[in-house]
Amino acid sequence: MRTVAKPGGRRRAALGAAGLAAAGSLLTAALVAGAPASPEPPSAEPWEELFAVPAERAGGMAYDGVRLWLIDRAGPTLLALDPNSGEVRDRLPAPGPWPQGLAWDGERLWVSDSEEGKIYGLDPRTRLVDRRFDAPVSSPQGLGWDGENLWLADGTKLHSLSREDGTTIRSIPAPSAGGDRGTEMLGLAWEPAPRGGSRGYLWVADRHKDKVFRVAVEDGTIVDMFPTAGPYPTGAAFLGSRLLVVDRDRRRVHAISPGALPAVVRSEPRPETVTFVHELVNYGPATVRTADLYLAVPEEAPNQTFGGAPRFEPAPDEFLTDAWGQRVAHIRGADLAPGAKLRATMTVEVTAWSVRWHIDPERVGRLSAVPPDIRNRYTADGAKLLRDDPVIREAVEAAVGDERNPYFMVRRIARHIQDRMSYELSGGWNVAPTVLSRGTGSCSEYTFVFLAMCRAAGIPARYVGSVVVRGDDASTDDVFHRWPEVYYPGYGWVPADAQAGDSASPEKQAEAMMALPNRFLITTRGGGGSDYLAWNYNSNASWACDGYCKVAERVWGDWSPDREDAAVASTAAGE
Numbered sequence: 001m002r003t004v005a006k007p008g009g010r011r012r013a014a015l016g017a018a019g020l021a022a023a024g025s026l027l028t029a030a031l032v033a034g035a036p037a038s039p040e041p042p043s044a045e046p047w048e049e050l051f052a053v054p055a056e057r058a059g060g061m062a063y064d065g066v067r068l069w070l071i072d073r074a075g076p077t078l079l080a081l082d083p084n085s086g087e088v089r090d091r092l093p094a095p096g097p098w099p100q101g102l103a104w105d106g107e108r109l110w111v112s113d114s115e116e117g118k119i120y121g122l123d124p125r126t127r128l129v130d131r132r133f134d135a136p137v138s139s140p141q142g143l144g145w146d147g148e149n150l151w152l153a154d155g156t157k158l159h160s161l162s163r164e165d166g167t168t169i170r171s172i173p174a175p176s177a178g179g180d181r182g183t184e185m186l187g188l189a190w191e192p193a194p195r196g197g198s199r200g201y202l203w204v205a206d207r208h209k210d211k212v213f214r215v216a217v218e219d220g221t222i223v224d225m226f227p228t229a230g231p232y233p234t235g236a237a238f239l240g241s242r243l244l245v246v247d248r249d250r251r252r253v254h255a256i257s258p259g260a261l262p263a264v265v266r267s268e269p270r271p272e273t274v275t276f277v278h279e280l281v282n283y284g285p286a287t288v289r290t291a292d293l294y295l296a297v298p299e300e301a302p303n304q305t306f307g308g309a310p311r312f313e314p315a316p317d318e319f320l321t322d323a324w325g326q327r328v329a330h331i332r333g334a335d336l337a338p339g340a341k342l343r344a345t346m347t348v349e350v351t352a353w354s355v356r357w358h359i360d361p362e363r364v365g366r367l368s369a370v371p372p373d374i375r376n377r378y379t380a381d382g383a384k385l386l387r388d389d390p391v392i393r394e395a396v397e398a399a400v401g402d403e404r405n406p407y408f409m410v411r412r413i414a415r416h417i418q419d420r421m422s423y424e425l426s427g428g429w430n431v432a433p434t435v436l437s438r439g440t441g442s443c444s445e446y447t448f449v450f451l452a453m454c455r456a457a458g459i460p461a462r463y464v465g466s467v468v469v470r471g472d473d474a475s476t477d478d479v480f481h482r483w484p485e486v487y488y489p490g491y492g493w494v495p496a497d498a499q500a501g502d503s504a505s506p507e508k509q510a511e512a513m514m515a516l517p518n519r520f521l522i523t524t525r526g527g528g529g530s531d532y533l534a535w536n537y538n539s540n541a542s543w544a545c546d547g548y549c550k551v552a553e554r555v556w557g558d559w560s561p562d563r564e565d566a567a568v569a570s571t572a573a574g575e
Helices: 017-025 372-378 390-400 406-420 432-438 443-456 506-511
Strands: 003-005 011-013 048-052 058-063 068-072 077-081 088-093 099-104 109-113 118-123 128-134 143-145 150-153 157-161 168-173 185-191 201-206 211-216 221-227 233-239 242-247 252-256 264-285 288-296 304-306 311-313 318-321 327-336 341-357 461-468 481-488 492-495 520-526 539-545 549-561
Touching: 058 109, 058 143, 058 185, 058 242, 068 099, 068 233, 099 150, 099 185, 109 143, 150 185, 185 242, 201 233, 221 406, 221 506, 264 288, 264 327, 264 539, 288 341, 288 520, 304 520, 327 341, 341 520, 390 406, 390 432, 390 443, 406 443, 406 481, 406 506, 432 443, 443 461, 443 481, 461 549, 539 549
Parallel strands: 058 099, 058 233, 099 143, 143 185, 185 233
Antiparallel strands: 003 011, 048 252, 058 068, 068 077, 077 088, 099 109, 109 118, 118 128, 143 150, 150 157, 157 168, 185 201, 201 211, 211 221, 233 242, 242 252, 264 341, 264 549, 288 327, 288 539, 304 341, 311 341, 318 327, 461 481, 461 520, 481 492
């Protein structure tokens, strides 16, 4: 790494490609004293390329237990491929002029045709089309089979259909639904319930988003999603324990094992210098006799790695640790005459990362598996929570019902809050029952409601607080953001931001429960009132006057991008 001079004579290492890799594995000794270096999270999901397909325009795909069937829309033809080599073993003419989706039910291949608006059943043994019915939608897309019924995508919804006559049994939102336009989902594949598991899942390949989604068909909840290996995925099939996806233009089949996904994937590094400032200004007329500033000290995490320990100006009088394990820098002031100020600055050289968590609901342990110390601390009540209030208890009963899987309990609680609240930043942080009854709240108030409901249900929950990139890389944040984390037995702490996921889009709802973009510096982790931060995050202040004095409190964070070609100064606003 080359070294460049920064204004004021300070020198630091510029983060080039090698520097980013080094930063990714660094655990700052000052923050994680004595802790071993963690393995570097992978930057992508482990797709494996299997073979190229001999199709000019690859479409839907299905596996019949022996052969991998693939639509070639250029024919249009149905190709029977060897699942190991991709060699063609048979060909059948498509039953319609514009075939889209393909499914196998153990007896027949089912083909959806968007031009005819029909669904056809074809027996590959007799090579005859012996079933047909009108699709219940105007633009039929992908097809899947869950062992009992067909599933059909139409761009905005997923429909469960009877194979006897096409009767719609029920419909759920499509993963990318919720916007003005739909999307194109040509690949549907059913993942059977594992041995001892309670649910199977429908995988949906989205050609517009270049993503696959793992969907719980009871209500359309997305439990996982990630990019495909190739662009424009058009077909999907399950073969054993592996999901196979084919893309249209590169005409390649890739495979991935959902059960072997890494717990965390990290990508899109954003190197920045964050300067966080908290200041008090005394406008008099009396003197501020004592003043205390408390700045939360951030730690490395999957979403953030540091180029060194945070620096403080002035040097803290002491470092403290609150009951939640949050480290705090304490700066004291005294005898601030009218016009005087007390300012504390924390500078952090951070690489912020985009992170995805892969949580398999079938592998989440029971609540009885939560370690006792975590259960006792993070299911306790708090002054802002009031978890035993009838409003909270009734909400939990309505949201959770008879669900006992912690993952789906959390998702139901989030959905309950989102259905009854809307975002409003109006000042003040009310207690959770009041906020839920009112129906509006800030990010902190959403968090209080979520924590209260989770804890009332026996689910450990805490919060994190952060400084946020607002707009471009060189921005100032004076609003900040707080969101919850929940503890899943077998996985640990995972973000669960009900406010950020308050959207009509199932994709956005899910993203807030399993991912973080690279625009946060998390400074604070807490479970409730702190001796130093109270219910605040990032920082806190207190002061005492010997009479009347008007004190202005200002808090902000500056983001300054770090470039290889030039040093960028991070100057606190107002200097």
